[in-house]
Structures are given as structure tokens and as C-alpha cells.
Amino acid sequence: MAQHAQVQTTPKNGIWGGGYEPLGANFGKLMMWFFILSDAFTFSALLISYGALRFTHSADWPNPEKVFHAFPGIEGHAPLVFVGLMTFILIVSSVTMVLAVEAGQEEKNREKCAWYMLLTILGGLTFLGCQAWEWSHLIHGGITLHQNVEGNVLFGQLFFLITGFHGFHVTTGVILNIIVLVLVLDGYMDKIGHYDLVEKVGLYWHFVDLVWVFVFTFFYLV
């Protein structure tokens, strides 16, 4: 049976009178959801603007399959393979995050939760490493914020802005996950009797994965 922070199970002061969870989620989880919603609006604004700019500059917009065709250590043409790998890594790290939350909340297994958190962190760091390689490859290939050998300069500007903003979220997500991992190992979750904090950072991590799914579609496929 999943253990959560203690709260009234029947509303003593009416549903909205306080001391109760009207939407079935505790304060921290609810606030994380609403923060995620607001962050989703920000990313949506960026991606929708990307859409508008991309389709009003179709004449010299580079073909993603031609731009994203490199793979570290391999000579030759592997269109979209590297970004497929990045997507795979991030989605799998989301799965290990789910398993970490379940290990904590359902099984109260501190060690198992910690292992899965570690795997999630490693997945996030690998993704960041891949993104850094991708950036360095593009910059050395002539696509920067100021110029674009493959076509319109807006492509590089939007790419670095949006993947950079996403990468910033991945970085903060990894940092939060490291903090929570330390707390898990320290026995803090057992001390307070619930693993809710793991669930909350889990929500943020899944949001990061969710945004990547959209960024990947808009930049690499469209």
C-alpha cells in the first residue's frame, strides 16, 4: 500500500475548508503540476513561434535529414540516428524514474529506489553529453547563432535557443535528482515516513522528457 504524507481523509471543514486535499494531491505535488503547466506554456510559445518562422522561411530552410546526419565515431551518413538514440535514452530514464517512485512509495525499498534514481541521473547526464556533442558538431560545421551554411540563419538560432532552454531544464532536473538521491540514501524519506519527494521530482523529470518529445518532432521531423 502506497504511503503518502498524512492528511484528513474526510473533509472536516468542507472540501475547500482546509486540512484536506480537494484535488487528491498534496500541496507540493499540486504546485509541481501547476509549475509544469506554466513551463509547458513557455515551451509551447517557443515551439509555436518556431513553427511560424519555419513555414514563413521555407525557401531556404535546411532539411533536417541533411543537417542531423552525423553520429559520433562513425564516418558517413546516418540521418536522425543520433537524435533517435537521445530520445531513447531520455524515455528510458523516465522509465527508471517511474520505477524509482514505485520502489519508494509502493515497496518502501530505499536501496532499490536509490539505484533507480542513480540510473535516471546517469541517463540525464548521458543525454546532456549527447546534446553537447550535437551542439559542438553543428557549430564546427558552420551552423551558429550568426551564420548558417545550410540555409536560413534562423534555423540555428531557434535550434540553439530551444534545445538550450530544454537542456537547461534537463540540467536542473539532474541536479534535483541528485539532491533527492542523497536524501533517499540518507534515510530522510524513511524518517518522514513517505517518498513523496521522489514522486514530485519524478513529475518534473517526466515533464522534461515530454518537452523533448515535442522538440524532437518539431526540429528533427517537421
Place this chain on the structure above:
Amino acid sequence: MAAHGTQFQRVWMPLIILFLITAVEFLIAFTVGPELKTLKVSVFIILTILKAFYIMAYFMHLKFEKVGLIYSLLAPTLFVVALIFILLYESAEMPQGEPSPKSKVEKVEKSEHH
């Protein structure tokens, strides 16, 4: 509160579905040509929204939360989805921009490119 369904149903099945949808997206990206651009883009967006719903429902556990929470998050998201499609339509009416000037472009370390 016991876990809803088996671990396969909660975790691995959504993962398999996500991979399958991604595989379909790759397939469409490589096989469909530029003539069907609007259809292709719409299909990509719909498939991506489908992936988003799976991630939100299973990984973020939203499917098993209270209905009030689901609606309070879904309603604003639907506005965003509408905005995506509105923009796609409107961008067809917007005037095309100027191509970038082919100024002096340099490739950094192009010779050492490996």
C-alpha cells in the same frame, strides 16, 4: 492504495507503445515526400500529442489521479493544442520572409572534421 494493474500494464506497455509510435514517426519521416507536407506535419503533431498523453497518463500517473486534477490540467493544455493548429493554418497566410544573406560563412576546423 495498491498499484493500479500489473507493472507491465503500468510501465512497460506504455514504453512499448511510445517506442512504436516513435518508430512510425521515423518511418513517415523517411518515406513520405514533401508533396504531402501539411498532412505529414499534422500527423507528426497528432502522434506527438498521443505520446504526450501516454507519458502524462502512465509515467506521471495522471490517469489514476482525481478527475478534478485531470481536468484542471487538461483544459489549459487543450488551448495549447488548439494554438498549435491555429498557428499552422495561419502561417500559410503569413508572407514569406527574406532568405538569409549568403555572407562570408566559415566552417570552424572543417579540415579536422572527423
